[in-house]
Amino acid sequence: MAMTLRTDAALEHALDVLAETEGLSRQEVIRRAVLERYERAGHATAVEASADRMIERWGDVLDRLGTV
Numbered sequence: 871m872a873m874t875l876r877t878d879a880a881l882e883h884a885l886d887v888l889a890e891t892e893g894l895s896r897q898e899v900i901r902r903a904v905l906e907r908y909e910r911a912g913h914a915t916a917v918e919a920s921a922d923r924m925i926e927r928w929g930d931v932l933d934r935l936g937t938v
Contacts, residue, residue: 875900 877885885896892899925932 885899888894888899889896894902
């Protein structure tokens with residue numbers, strides 16, 4: 871699937887440097903960056919959901935421990 875990406879001078883420079891240092895194409899640098907961001911967002915959501923479950927289950931205990 872083709873896509874047009876509008877860039878500015880800073881992005882062009884960053885893409886050139888990353889592609890050169892990592893030995894990748896500019897397209898691959900962008901692809902990996904997007905997938906990494908996607909994975910991190912999913913991980914953050916999972917951690918937040920887990921924390922919410924733990925607070926629901928252990929919140930009263932944590933409150934009591936905090937007042938000791």
